Amino acid sequence: MTNANQRNQRKKQPALVRRRLLDNGARLCVEQGVAGLTLQAVADAADVTKGGLLHHFSTKQALIEEIFSERLQAFDTSIKQAMKLDPEPSGCFTRAYITATLELIEKDDFIQWAALMMAMLTEPGLKKRWTQWLEQSLEQHRDTDSAPEMRLARYAVDGLWLAGLLDEEERVATKREALHLHSQLIEMTRKP
Protein backbone atom coordinates (compact mmCIF):
# COMPACT_ATOMS: atom_id res chain seq x y z
CA MET A 1 0.00 0.00 0.00
CA THR A 2 1.39 3.44 -0.82
CA ASN A 3 1.76 6.18 1.73
CA ALA A 4 -1.11 8.13 0.13
CA ASN A 5 -3.29 5.03 0.28
CA GLN A 6 -2.46 4.54 3.94
CA ARG A 7 -3.49 8.11 4.62
CA ASN A 8 -6.73 7.60 2.70
CA GLN A 9 -7.37 4.47 4.71
CA ARG A 10 -6.90 6.37 7.95
CA LYS A 11 -9.28 9.11 6.88
CA LYS A 12 -12.04 6.63 7.54
CA GLN A 13 -10.72 6.08 11.05
CA PRO A 14 -10.79 9.53 12.63
CA ALA A 15 -10.58 8.10 16.16
CA LEU A 16 -7.31 6.38 15.24
CA VAL A 17 -5.85 9.56 13.74
CA ARG A 18 -6.90 11.51 16.80
CA ARG A 19 -5.23 8.91 19.04
CA ARG A 20 -1.98 9.12 17.06
CA LEU A 21 -2.01 12.91 17.23
CA LEU A 22 -2.54 12.88 20.99
CA ASP A 23 0.13 10.23 21.61
CA ASN A 24 2.72 11.90 19.41
CA GLY A 25 1.81 15.32 20.79
CA ALA A 26 2.35 14.06 24.34
CA ARG A 27 5.69 12.46 23.43
CA LEU A 28 6.94 15.63 21.70
CA CYS A 29 5.83 17.77 24.65
CA VAL A 30 8.02 15.66 26.92
CA GLU A 31 10.96 15.70 24.51
CA GLN A 32 10.86 19.35 23.45
CA GLY A 33 8.87 21.04 26.19
CA VAL A 34 5.40 22.53 25.84
CA ALA A 35 6.78 25.90 24.71
CA GLY A 36 8.84 24.33 21.92
CA LEU A 37 6.05 22.19 20.49
CA THR A 38 4.79 22.98 16.97
CA LEU A 39 1.68 21.56 15.30
CA GLN A 40 3.76 20.80 12.20
CA ALA A 41 6.08 18.58 14.24
CA VAL A 42 3.10 16.72 15.71
CA ALA A 43 1.53 16.23 12.25
CA ASP A 44 4.86 14.93 10.88
CA ALA A 45 5.40 12.57 13.81
CA ALA A 46 1.86 11.19 13.49
CA ASP A 47 2.19 10.95 9.68
CA VAL A 48 -0.86 13.17 9.23
CA THR A 49 -1.12 16.28 7.04
CA LYS A 50 -1.23 19.66 8.79
CA GLY A 51 -4.79 19.99 7.47
CA GLY A 52 -5.67 16.60 8.94
CA LEU A 53 -4.33 17.72 12.30
CA LEU A 54 -6.22 21.04 12.18
CA HIS A 55 -9.43 19.09 11.56
CA HIS A 56 -9.00 17.51 15.00
CA PHE A 57 -7.24 20.31 16.89
CA SER A 58 -7.58 23.84 15.57
CA THR A 59 -4.80 25.27 17.74
CA LYS A 60 -1.77 24.07 19.70
CA GLN A 61 -3.58 25.09 22.88
CA ALA A 62 -6.53 22.84 21.95
CA LEU A 63 -4.21 19.86 21.44
CA ILE A 64 -2.34 20.46 24.70
CA GLU A 65 -5.58 20.91 26.63
CA GLU A 66 -6.89 17.62 25.31
CA ILE A 67 -3.68 15.76 26.24
CA PHE A 68 -3.98 17.23 29.74
CA SER A 69 -7.72 16.53 30.02
CA GLU A 70 -7.26 12.88 29.08
CA ARG A 71 -4.69 12.41 31.85
CA LEU A 72 -6.83 14.20 34.41
CA GLN A 73 -9.87 12.15 33.35
CA ALA A 74 -7.91 8.89 33.73
CA PHE A 75 -6.73 9.96 37.19
CA ASP A 76 -10.30 10.89 38.17
CA THR A 77 -11.60 7.51 36.97
CA SER A 78 -8.88 5.70 38.87
CA ILE A 79 -9.85 7.58 42.06
CA LYS A 80 -13.53 6.74 41.61
CA GLN A 81 -12.69 3.06 41.17
CA ALA A 82 -10.58 3.04 44.34
CA MET A 83 -13.39 4.75 46.26
CA LYS A 84 -15.82 2.00 45.31
CA LEU A 85 -13.62 -0.51 47.14
CA ASP A 86 -13.40 1.56 50.33
CA PRO A 87 -16.20 0.86 52.84
CA GLU A 88 -15.14 3.58 55.28
CA PRO A 89 -16.63 7.04 54.60
CA SER A 90 -14.14 9.20 56.55
CA GLY A 91 -11.14 10.01 54.33
CA CYS A 92 -12.39 7.91 51.41
CA PHE A 93 -11.42 10.48 48.73
CA THR A 94 -7.98 11.01 50.27
CA ARG A 95 -7.26 7.26 50.45
CA ALA A 96 -8.36 6.86 46.81
CA TYR A 97 -6.18 9.84 45.83
CA ILE A 98 -3.22 8.15 47.56
CA THR A 99 -3.92 4.81 45.86
CA ALA A 100 -4.36 6.36 42.41
CA THR A 101 -1.17 8.44 42.76
CA LEU A 102 0.89 5.43 43.88
CA GLU A 103 -0.50 3.52 40.88
CA LEU A 104 0.82 6.29 38.60
CA ILE A 105 4.27 6.16 40.23
CA GLU A 106 4.44 2.40 39.71
CA LYS A 107 3.70 2.58 35.97
CA ASP A 108 6.56 2.07 33.51
CA ASP A 109 5.86 5.35 31.72
CA PHE A 110 5.61 7.36 34.96
CA ILE A 111 8.58 9.65 34.26
CA GLN A 112 7.27 10.60 30.80
CA TRP A 113 3.78 11.37 32.04
CA ALA A 114 4.91 13.12 35.22
CA ALA A 115 7.35 15.31 33.27
CA LEU A 116 4.54 16.14 30.86
CA MET A 117 2.13 17.02 33.66
CA MET A 118 4.76 19.19 35.34
CA ALA A 119 5.57 21.00 32.08
CA MET A 120 1.86 21.52 31.45
CA LEU A 121 1.28 22.82 34.95
CA THR A 122 3.56 25.75 34.09
CA GLU A 123 0.80 26.90 31.67
CA PRO A 124 -1.64 29.09 33.62
CA GLY A 125 -4.73 27.69 31.84
CA LEU A 126 -3.89 24.08 32.59
CA LYS A 127 -2.81 24.87 36.14
CA LYS A 128 -6.27 26.31 36.64
CA ARG A 129 -7.93 23.14 35.32
CA TRP A 130 -5.98 21.08 37.83
CA THR A 131 -6.78 23.35 40.77
CA GLN A 132 -10.46 23.52 39.73
CA TRP A 133 -10.64 19.74 39.51
CA LEU A 134 -9.06 19.42 42.98
CA GLU A 135 -11.29 22.11 44.51
CA GLN A 136 -14.43 20.51 43.09
CA SER A 137 -13.37 17.08 44.29
CA LEU A 138 -12.64 18.37 47.76
CA GLU A 139 -15.91 20.30 47.86
CA GLN A 140 -17.78 17.15 46.87
CA HIS A 141 -16.07 15.19 49.67
CA ARG A 142 -16.03 18.00 52.20
CA ASP A 143 -17.82 15.99 54.89
CA THR A 144 -15.32 13.15 54.76
CA ASP A 145 -11.99 14.62 53.58
CA SER A 146 -11.53 18.18 54.84
CA ALA A 147 -9.67 17.42 58.10
CA PRO A 148 -6.08 18.75 58.28
CA GLU A 149 -4.63 15.23 58.51
CA MET A 150 -6.30 14.37 55.18
CA ARG A 151 -4.69 17.41 53.60
CA LEU A 152 -1.29 16.39 54.94
CA ALA A 153 -1.74 12.82 53.68
CA ARG A 154 -2.51 14.15 50.18
CA TYR A 155 0.50 16.48 50.36
CA ALA A 156 2.69 13.53 51.39
CA VAL A 157 1.72 11.48 48.32
CA ASP A 158 2.15 14.59 46.13
CA GLY A 159 5.66 14.92 47.56
CA LEU A 160 6.29 11.26 46.79
CA TRP A 161 5.16 11.87 43.21
CA LEU A 162 7.48 14.88 42.91
CA ALA A 163 10.42 12.94 44.39
CA GLY A 164 9.82 10.14 41.85
CA LEU A 165 9.89 12.67 39.04
CA LEU A 166 13.09 14.33 40.27
CA ASP A 167 15.05 11.23 41.18
CA GLU A 168 14.90 7.87 39.44
CA GLU A 169 16.50 6.18 42.47
CA GLU A 170 13.76 7.53 44.70
CA ARG A 171 11.19 6.17 42.31
CA VAL A 172 12.78 2.72 42.29
CA ALA A 173 12.80 2.84 46.11
CA THR A 174 9.14 3.91 46.08
CA LYS A 175 8.19 1.01 43.79
CA ARG A 176 10.08 -1.43 46.01
CA GLU A 177 8.45 -0.12 49.18
CA ALA A 178 5.10 0.68 47.58
CA LEU A 179 3.05 -1.58 49.83
CA HIS A 180 4.62 -0.24 53.00
CA LEU A 181 4.41 3.41 51.88
CA HIS A 182 0.81 2.86 50.85
CA SER A 183 -0.16 1.54 54.27
CA GLN A 184 1.71 4.37 56.01
CA LEU A 185 -0.06 6.99 53.91
CA ILE A 186 -3.43 5.32 54.45
CA GLU A 187 -2.64 5.29 58.17
CA MET A 188 -2.32 9.10 58.03
CA THR A 189 -6.02 9.33 57.07
CA ARG A 190 -7.02 7.31 60.14
CA LYS A 191 -5.53 9.43 62.90
CA PRO A 192 -7.99 10.24 65.70
Added chain:
Amino acid sequence: MTNANQRNQRKKQPALVRRRLLDNGARLCVEQGVAGLTLQAVADAADVTKGGLLHHFSTKQALIEEIFSERLQAFDTSIKQAMKLDPEPSGCFTRAYITATLELIEKDDFIQWAALMMAMLTEPGLKKRWTQWLEQSLEQHRDTDSAPEMRLARYAVDGLWLAGLLDEEERVATKREALHLHSQLIEMTRKP
Protein backbone atom coordinates in the same frame (compact mmCIF):
# COMPACT_ATOMS: atom_id res chain seq x y z
CA MET B 1 26.05 60.93 34.40
CA THR B 2 25.92 59.37 30.94
CA ASN B 3 25.08 55.73 30.36
CA ALA B 4 28.69 55.00 29.37
CA ASN B 5 29.91 56.63 32.55
CA GLN B 6 27.51 54.55 34.62
CA ARG B 7 28.88 51.43 33.00
CA ASN B 8 32.46 52.54 33.68
CA GLN B 9 31.53 53.18 37.28
CA ARG B 10 30.13 49.69 37.62
CA LYS B 11 33.24 48.11 36.12
CA LYS B 12 34.90 48.85 39.43
CA GLN B 13 32.13 46.98 41.25
CA PRO B 14 32.21 43.48 39.77
CA ALA B 15 30.22 42.02 42.69
CA LEU B 16 27.41 44.49 41.94
CA VAL B 17 27.41 43.63 38.22
CA ARG B 18 27.38 39.94 39.05
CA ARG B 19 24.43 40.47 41.39
CA ARG B 20 22.47 42.34 38.70
CA LEU B 21 23.19 39.60 36.17
CA LEU B 22 22.02 36.88 38.56
CA ASP B 23 18.89 38.78 39.59
CA ASN B 24 17.89 39.66 36.04
CA GLY B 25 18.76 36.16 34.84
CA ALA B 26 16.51 34.65 37.49
CA ARG B 27 13.66 37.02 36.61
CA LEU B 28 13.94 36.29 32.89
CA CYS B 29 14.06 32.53 33.56
CA VAL B 30 10.73 32.82 35.36
CA GLU B 31 9.19 35.04 32.66
CA GLN B 32 10.47 33.24 29.56
CA GLY B 33 11.37 29.79 30.81
CA VAL B 34 14.88 28.34 31.08
CA ALA B 35 14.84 27.09 27.48
CA GLY B 36 13.88 30.51 26.11
CA LEU B 37 16.54 32.45 28.01
CA THR B 38 19.33 34.14 26.02
CA LEU B 39 22.49 35.69 27.43
CA GLN B 40 21.86 38.79 25.29
CA ALA B 41 18.49 39.33 26.98
CA VAL B 42 20.11 38.99 30.42
CA ALA B 43 22.87 41.46 29.47
CA ASP B 44 20.29 43.95 28.16
CA ALA B 45 18.07 43.63 31.23
CA ALA B 46 21.05 44.11 33.55
CA ASP B 47 22.34 47.02 31.41
CA VAL B 48 25.67 45.25 30.95
CA THR B 49 27.45 44.59 27.64
CA LYS B 50 27.49 41.03 26.33
CA GLY B 51 31.27 41.04 26.91
CA GLY B 52 30.71 42.18 30.48
CA LEU B 53 28.31 39.32 31.03
CA LEU B 54 30.69 36.77 29.48
CA HIS B 55 33.39 37.94 31.88
CA HIS B 56 31.21 36.69 34.77
CA PHE B 57 29.41 33.77 33.09
CA SER B 58 30.99 32.19 30.03
CA THR B 59 27.87 30.20 29.05
CA LYS B 60 24.14 30.24 29.66
CA GLN B 61 24.55 26.97 31.57
CA ALA B 62 27.09 28.60 33.90
CA LEU B 63 24.68 31.45 34.66
CA ILE B 64 21.76 29.12 35.28
CA GLU B 65 23.83 26.82 37.48
CA GLU B 66 24.93 29.77 39.60
CA ILE B 67 21.34 31.00 40.01
CA PHE B 68 20.35 27.49 41.11
CA SER B 69 23.39 27.04 43.39
CA GLU B 70 22.68 30.31 45.19
CA ARG B 71 19.12 29.19 45.98
CA LEU B 72 20.25 25.76 47.12
CA GLN B 73 22.96 27.33 49.27
CA ALA B 74 20.45 29.68 50.90
CA PHE B 75 18.11 26.75 51.60
CA ASP B 76 20.99 24.73 53.06
CA THR B 77 22.01 27.65 55.30
CA SER B 78 18.43 28.10 56.45
CA ILE B 79 18.27 24.39 57.38
CA LYS B 80 21.53 24.55 59.31
CA GLN B 81 20.27 27.57 61.26
CA ALA B 82 17.04 25.79 62.16
CA MET B 83 19.02 22.71 63.28
CA LYS B 84 21.02 24.80 65.71
CA LEU B 85 17.80 25.68 67.55
CA ASP B 86 16.62 22.06 67.82
CA PRO B 87 17.87 20.26 70.95
CA GLU B 88 16.39 16.85 69.97
CA PRO B 89 18.67 14.67 67.80
CA SER B 90 16.06 12.30 66.33
CA GLY B 91 14.55 13.88 63.18
CA CYS B 92 16.51 17.12 63.55
CA PHE B 93 17.32 17.43 59.82
CA THR B 94 13.73 16.66 58.83
CA ARG B 95 12.29 19.25 61.21
CA ALA B 96 14.77 21.85 59.94
CA TYR B 97 13.85 20.91 56.33
CA ILE B 98 10.17 21.45 57.22
CA THR B 99 10.87 24.80 58.88
CA ALA B 100 13.07 26.05 56.02
CA THR B 101 10.51 24.99 53.38
CA LEU B 102 7.63 26.68 55.22
CA GLU B 103 9.78 29.82 55.45
CA LEU B 104 10.16 29.76 51.66
CA ILE B 105 6.39 29.38 51.17
CA GLU B 106 5.73 32.36 53.43
CA LYS B 107 8.04 34.71 51.52
CA ASP B 108 6.52 37.33 49.22
CA ASP B 109 8.56 36.19 46.23
CA PHE B 110 7.76 32.49 46.75
CA ILE B 111 5.90 31.99 43.45
CA GLN B 112 8.74 33.49 41.40
CA TRP B 113 11.41 31.39 43.10
CA ALA B 114 9.37 28.20 43.19
CA ALA B 115 8.50 28.53 39.48
CA LEU B 116 12.18 29.09 38.76
CA MET B 117 13.25 26.05 40.79
CA MET B 118 10.62 23.91 39.07
CA ALA B 119 11.69 25.10 35.61
CA MET B 120 15.31 24.46 36.49
CA LEU B 121 14.56 21.00 37.81
CA THR B 122 13.50 20.04 34.28
CA GLU B 123 17.20 20.40 33.34
CA PRO B 124 18.93 17.05 33.99
CA GLY B 125 22.15 18.66 35.30
CA LEU B 126 20.37 20.81 37.88
CA LYS B 127 18.03 18.00 38.87
CA LYS B 128 21.13 15.97 39.68
CA ARG B 129 22.55 18.76 41.86
CA TRP B 130 19.34 18.79 43.87
CA THR B 131 19.20 15.02 44.30
CA GLN B 132 22.91 14.92 45.20
CA TRP B 133 22.45 17.65 47.78
CA LEU B 134 19.49 15.75 49.28
CA GLU B 135 21.31 12.39 49.24
CA GLN B 136 24.37 13.88 50.92
CA SER B 137 22.26 15.62 53.54
CA LEU B 138 20.35 12.43 54.28
CA GLU B 139 23.56 10.40 54.41
CA GLN B 140 25.01 12.90 56.86
CA HIS B 141 21.92 12.63 59.08
CA ARG B 142 21.32 8.92 58.54
CA ASP B 143 21.34 8.08 62.25
CA THR B 144 18.65 10.61 63.06
CA ASP B 145 16.54 11.08 59.92
CA SER B 146 16.25 7.84 57.94
CA ALA B 147 13.06 6.45 59.52
CA PRO B 148 10.08 6.09 57.12
CA GLU B 149 8.02 8.64 59.07
CA MET B 150 10.77 11.23 58.52
CA ARG B 151 10.63 10.56 54.80
CA LEU B 152 6.85 10.99 54.80
CA ALA B 153 7.11 14.23 56.77
CA ARG B 154 9.57 15.62 54.20
CA TYR B 155 7.29 14.48 51.37
CA ALA B 156 4.35 16.22 53.05
CA VAL B 157 6.14 19.57 53.15
CA ASP B 158 7.32 19.05 49.55
CA GLY B 159 3.68 18.50 48.59
CA LEU B 160 2.74 21.68 50.44
CA TRP B 161 5.42 23.54 48.47
CA LEU B 162 4.08 22.13 45.20
CA ALA B 163 0.49 23.00 46.12
CA GLY B 164 1.58 26.57 46.90
CA LEU B 165 3.22 26.82 43.50
CA LEU B 166 0.20 25.44 41.65
CA ASP B 167 -2.52 27.31 43.48
CA GLU B 168 -2.28 30.82 44.90
CA GLU B 169 -5.33 30.17 47.10
CA GLU B 170 -3.62 27.15 48.62
CA ARG B 171 -0.59 29.28 49.33
CA VAL B 172 -2.66 31.98 51.03
CA ALA B 173 -4.30 29.23 53.11
CA THR B 174 -0.87 27.80 53.93
CA LYS B 175 0.40 31.20 55.08
CA ARG B 176 -2.70 31.70 57.21
CA GLU B 177 -2.40 28.27 58.80
CA ALA B 178 1.41 28.19 58.81
CA LEU B 179 1.77 27.77 62.57
CA HIS B 180 -0.73 24.93 62.73
CA LEU B 181 0.66 23.17 59.65
CA HIS B 182 4.17 23.57 61.01
CA SER B 183 3.27 21.89 64.29
CA GLN B 184 1.41 19.08 62.49
CA LEU B 185 4.40 18.42 60.23
CA ILE B 186 6.80 18.53 63.18
CA GLU B 187 4.48 16.09 64.96
CA MET B 188 5.01 13.64 62.09
CA THR B 189 8.72 13.44 62.99
CA ARG B 190 7.87 12.49 66.59
CA LYS B 191 5.79 9.38 66.02
CA PRO B 192 6.92 6.39 68.11
